[in-house]
Amino acid sequence: MPECQNxxxxxxxxxxxxxxxxxxxNPRVCPNCEDMVRDGAQVRAARSPRNH
Structure with missing residues (x-):
């Protein structure tokens, strides 16, 4: 089963x-990584908080 790399x-x-x-x-980030985003080949913290 696929799993989040982060x-x-x-x-x-x-x-x-x-x-x-x-x-x-496997994806680099998933919906459980609320404040993380993909940035090229890396994963980084979002610059602004994600509001749902």
Whole structure:
């Protein structure tokens, strides 16, 4: 099963298919990483808090 590379949380195969680049199986961040964003090949803290 796919899991977040940042926090290790389980993600659905559908989420991984949509939010993971071709050739990768696991997304770099997931919905559980509230204040983290992808930045190129890295993951970094968001510049502003994410409000849901």
């Amino acid at each position: 926090c290790g949380s389980f993600v659905t195969p559908a989420y991984a298919r949509v939010f993971t680049p071709d050739g990768m199986e």
